[in-house]
Amino acid sequence: MDRSLRGMGIGLRSMESDDGVEFAERVHVVYDCPSGHSLVVPLSIEAEVPMVWNCRCGVEAYARDRGDAEPTEVRRPRSHWEMVLERRTIEELEALLAERLDLLRARRLQPVH
Numbered sequence: 001m002d003r004s005l006r007g008m009g010i011g012l013r014s015m016e017s018d019d020g021v022e023f024a025e026r027v028h029v030v031y032d033c034p035s036g037h038s039l040v041v042p043l044s045i046e047a048e049v050p051m052v053w054n055c056r057c058g059v060e061a062y063a064r065d066r067g068d069a070e071p072t073e074v075r076r077p078r079s080h081w082e083m084v085l086e087r088r089t090i091e092e093l094e095a096l097l098a099e100r101l102d103l104l105r106a107r108r109l110q111p112v113h
């Protein structure tokens with residue numbers, strides 16, 4: 001009875017030590033402090049990356065790169081520049097079309113010999 005219990009205990013302990021040998025993958029998250037400091041914090045890849053980290057100067061530093069979190073850039077609204085570019089292209093296309101129509105009209109008006 002006593003011996004069998006001890007045996008189970010040893011078995012469990014050996015399993016635990018096997019798990020303990022594994023190292024969790026780490027990711028280095030860079031935090032930028034408003035005072036100009038940058039912190040590199042090694043975090044477990046499975047842990048949730050906090051957006052804010054307390055800097056050594058006592059100010060809150062913000063995570064520079066959240067790795068492959070949500071792709072927020074995909075859904076960002078079009079910038080003013082992009083809209084300007086878009087309009088310009090349409091204008092250019094319209095100009096080209098007008099040019100083509102003029103050419104066609106000119107050709108049609110030319111006397112055929």
Ligand SMILES: [Zn+2]
Nearest residue numbers: 033037055057
């Ligand atoms: Zn700082």
